[in-house]
Amino acid sequence: MSPETLHQFKTIGEIQSCIARADTLGQALREGLAIFVRECKAEAAIIWRADNAEVPTLRPMFWVGPEDLTSRSHVLGEGAPGRVFATQKSERRLAFAADPDPATQADFETIDIKSMACVPASGKTSNLGCLQVINKTDGGYFTDDDVDVLEIMAMSAAIALEDNEKFAAPWTPSRAIIEARGITREFQNGDDVTRVLKGVNLNVYDGELLVVLGESGCGKSTFLNIIGGMDRATSGSFTFEGKEMSQTTQAELTEYRRKNIGFIFQSYNLMPNLTALQNLRLIAELVDDPMDCEDALRLVGLGDRMGSYPSQLSGGQQQRVSIARALVKRPKLIFADEPTAALDYTTSIDVLSALEEVVHAGTTLVMVTHNEEITRMADRVVRFRNGYTHEVTVNRHPVHATDLVW
Structure with a gap:
């Protein structure tokens, strides 16, 4: 043979x-x-x-x-x-x-x-x-x-x-609200240049739950920061609702973030001397048409903890406050970077259930995670490898957050 x-x-x-x-x-x-x-x-x-x-x-x-x-x-x-x-x-x-x-x-x-x-x-x-x-x-x-x-x-x-x-219903995308083409990002350290992103081509579609995975250092968080207006690409371009964003001024990027983007991070970044409700009101004052702060807290299951300070809340409750804080802006997109990494299983499911409700209400969510199980609730899963998008999966069988097990 x-x-x-x-x-x-x-x-x-x-x-x-x-x-x-x-x-x-x-x-x-x-x-x-x-x-x-x-x-x-x-x-x-x-x-x-x-x-x-x-x-x-x-x-x-x-x-x-x-x-x-x-x-x-x-x-x-x-x-x-x-x-x-x-x-x-x-x-x-x-x-x-x-x-x-x-x-x-x-x-x-x-x-x-x-x-x-x-x-x-x-x-x-x-x-x-x-x-x-x-x-x-x-x-x-x-x-x-x-x-x-x-x-x-x-x-x-x-x-x-x-x-x-045979009878699985296909997910089909709506309009693309973010279109990224050829995105690269290099970091200079003396004479050394580290290429984190090497040419990423990816759309984000209105109303989807997009999960991004990849090993540490593959560029997934860097990509999130670029399309979220917190960092600039070395080369390439991205558009938001058809508007080119790569060459905008710093003031225009600030306005883009303020009006359109909500951020949720692994660290909750709450003001410790303000109650949950006051943390939301601080953000609500920055936008023209905020969501009612009390309604936002009720949406994430904290209607009875509005007067609590962060130190009086569990980690999962603090993360839900950060979700409500992102919602108050009525953003078109929410970017969540490892939102459950510091939480135990039960608390993670509570937080993911709250995010699931956010998507069902019509907000687009892009979530970076290392947790493979979370991909089961996504509409699409993108895997980064060595600075590129390596695999994309359209999920024909998305499950509820409460069905996840790890």
Whole structure:
């Protein structure tokens, strides 16, 4: 048996073991695709999932790569995913250099397609979507053996878990209120330059709960500070509701933060000599149309603690005061950086339940966390790695905060 064939069988075995352990199609395909990306050195890989409409539309459910594909979709026959779903036949365009396809290239802003394959994911009784891979990180091309592995993975996952996924309602994005393109951030220390962000492309959509994960130092908090107007990118740009923010003055950034952004941090940053209600009123005086401070405290379950000072409140209660303080501004976005890191499990669930109510009331929430379990309540999950957005997952089964366990 040749080394190439042995590697192929090993990869298939790993993927099938991962599918056997999975509870949902999403989990099976995400973990299986991660193995494929690693073993076959793919630059980008996308799971396209069909909705349940009479004429299905394919939307991205999970992807690895440098672009934010959240708002992309394909109807039957449109683009490689639409063609593959319509015909249920794989497309193997393994070397584009001699035969470019402008229609496929137009689907991507930042990826120059050199090699591509797209395969159907079909169960026993229904067609669920397709898988697409683009380019190899070593500059080579996908092989027929690579695509064979992809086909086996897609078929195995779809057949094994078809019934679990058949009726899952897809989340679809509304308008993008933040659009970030090519965001970099460098820090100079003498002659040394540390590149924390290396070219982030990401949208934030109105009304979503977006969870951002990644190891320490990967750039997630730095990115939050940039789109929150507390730091400036070294290069790249971001817009807020269509307005370019990268070249604004410091006074304009202050106004942007004051009118549109609420912040929640791991440290509560409450004024110790003011009651919970007074802490909120201090912020309310800074904005034109504040929410009623007492209503904000009731919303987070502190209607009976308005007159308490921070020292008289538990850590979870102080964090809920900080959530109410952010709400008083009626912000369009709330940025929460590790809001439960210093809290025990029961208190964390109380705080996450309060944040869940904030999102249900119509506010957009972007939360940075190290806690993998919290991703289960998100609409989307973005994983940062080495200064880039590495993976994005659209969650088809978001749960309530009270369902989280760790």
